[in-house]
Amino acid sequence: MESWLKRSGATGLDGLELADFLGIGRGIKALRQFEEGETIFTIPQSVLWTVDHAYADPILGPALLSARPPLSIDDTLAIYILFVRSRRSGYDGRQSHIAALPTSYTSSIFFAENELQLCAGSSLYATTIHLIQQIEDDYQKLVTRLFERHENLFPRDEFTIDDYKWALCTVWSRAMDFKLHDEKSIRLLGPFADMLNHSSQVEQCHTYDPISGNLSVLAGKPYECGDQVFINYGPVPNNRLSRLYGFVMPGNPNDCYDLVLSTQPEAPFFEQKRRLWVSAGLDSTCTITLTLTEPLPSSVLQYLRIQRLNASDIVSMTLHQGDAASEKISTANEIEILEFLVESISGLLDGFKPQLEDLEELLAKGVYTPAGNAWMAAHVSMVREGFAGNGRERYCGQ
Numbered sequence: 001m002e003s004w005l006k007r008s009g010a011t012g013l014d015g016l017e018l019a020d021f022l023g024i025g026r027g028i029k030a031l032r033q034f035e036e037g038e039t040i041f042t043i044p045q046s047v048l049w050t051v052d053h054a055y056a057d058p059i060l061g062p063a064l065l066s067a068r069p070p071l072s073i074d075d076t077l078a079i080y081i082l083f084v085r086s087r088r089s090g091y092d093g094r095q096s097h098i099a100a101l102p103t104s105y106t107s108s109i110f111f112a113e114n115e116l117q118l119c120a121g122s123s124l125y126a127t128t129i130h131l132i133q134q135i136e137d138d139y140q141k142l143v144t145r146l147f148e149r150h151e152n153l154f155p156r157d158e159f160t161i162d163d164y165k166w167a168l169c170t171v172w173s174r175a176m177d178f179k180l181h182d183e184k185s186i187r188l189l190g191p192f193a194d195m196l197n198h199s200s201q202v203e204q205c206h207t208y209d210p211i212s213g214n215l216s217v218l219a220g221k222p223y224e225c226g227d228q229v230f231i232n233y234g235p236v237p238n239n240r241l242s243r244l245y246g247f248v249m250p251g252n253p254n255d256c257y258d259l260v261l262s263t264q265p266e267a268p269f270f271e272q273k274r275r276l277w278v279s280a281g282l283d284s285t286c287t288i289t290l291t292l293t294e295p296l297p298s299s300v301l302q303y304l305r306i307q308r309l310n311a312s313d314i315v316s317m318t319l320h321q322g323d324a325a326s327e328k329i330s331t332a333n334e335i336e337i338l339e340f341l342v343e344s345i346s347g348l349l350d351g352f353k354p355q356l357e358d359l360e361e362l363l364a365k366g367v368y369t370p371a372g373n374a375w376m377a378a379h380v381s382m383v384r385e386g387f388a389g390n391g392r393e394r395y396c397g398q
């Protein structure tokens with residue numbers, strides 16, 4: 001892979017090598033010193049995996065262009081990888097990258113039922129179950145939209161659902177996203193750059209030049225010869241890390257709980273309430289992220305105050321829409337929403353299985369293999385530790 005990249009114009013690779021690091025696995029090792037901010041290496045645009053390159057491929061492109069509706073970005077990249085992997089000639093360079101990819105992944109979609117049960121009640125449990133079904137549905141759509149129409153391009157034994165899952169996990173765990181101008185963004189996989197592991201000790205230091213289309217990695221901190229070079233994947237909570245990347249960080253400060261608030265259209269004064277939610281930047285169904293530093297965002301209270309409005313509250317609120325329900329509306333309304341919150345958060349916490357104390361004990365005793373699936377699921381489930389304490393204090397103090 002490295003010789004193909006160098007021939008294609010990659011720079012900086014001589015100062016680096018792939019190496020195994022204890023407790024983290026394969027990553028990139030510095031073979032010399034790097035000063036913070038220095039460009040470590042650059043991968044040219046011609047070898048990146050992008051949606052544009054997939055469409056520009058003379059064999060794959062026309063098939064992708066004919067798919068209706070068009071494929072999502074992740075599906076396009078996943079099919080591009082599988083397509084290149086399946087070719088017998090003409091794709092040596094990209095195939096040398098594919099040969100360096102892991103052959104299996106540890107995303108939560110591969111957890112066994114008993115492993116997944118360890119995080120029952122968490123958003124990871126619900127999203128993983130949903131995702132497994134979604135992947136099966138998406139695969140069936142690909143079969144009818146693409147594979148059956150171009151049987152010569154997509155030999156069925158190299159485009160099975162297991163191949164599709166592998167390619168999707170390749171994209172989820174290795175793709176980088178960059179914001180461009182005009183609110184546009186680009187998702188790409190950079191050969192070699194995708195060998196960099198994550199550390200929250202460095203600032204974001206991978207950059208994309210929209211003019212040249214090249215990808216560069218800068219030193220996020222000073223490195224000595226022999227150090228592992230890291231990038232920062234972003235402030236990702238453990239449930240996402242486990243779903244997309246197949247690892248977790250114990251005590252992750254970015255841990256959060258996605259609280260879904262929704263109201264049925266049959267509810268009293270639904271239309272008026274919906275308008276108030278929209279004026280407050282919310283909606284009749286909205287997902288609000290509870291974090292360890294902000295376990296009870298004001299938007300939760302705002303949503304519930306509007307949800308519990310009675311006929312007379314609605315009239316006065318509609319007159320003063322401003323920042324709807326950002327403050328207490330009435331004592332009765334406030335008591336109602338706080339009682340509801342205590343009840344529903346207790347319900348949410350009770351929904352977690354197994355009990356927090358049991359999980360803490362099992363983890364402390366080292367029952368689960370570190371970094372294994374059960375260990376990851378247990379750590380995701382521990383997220384409630386922070387919310388249980390912080391949240392309750394906050395509700396009692398209202």
Ligand SMILES: C[S@@+](CC[C@H](N)C(=O)[O-])C[C@H]1O[C@@H](n2cnc3c(N)ncnc32)[C@H](O)[C@@H]1O
Nearest residue numbers: 024025026173174194195196197198245246247
């Ligand atoms: C972009 S790849 C990095 C290269 C990867 N280690 C490899 O050998 O191909 C991302 C994957 O590396 C692993 N990884 C990255 N950072 C990690 C970390 N801090 N701890 C444990 N595993 C990590 C996870 O398996 C993740 O899905």
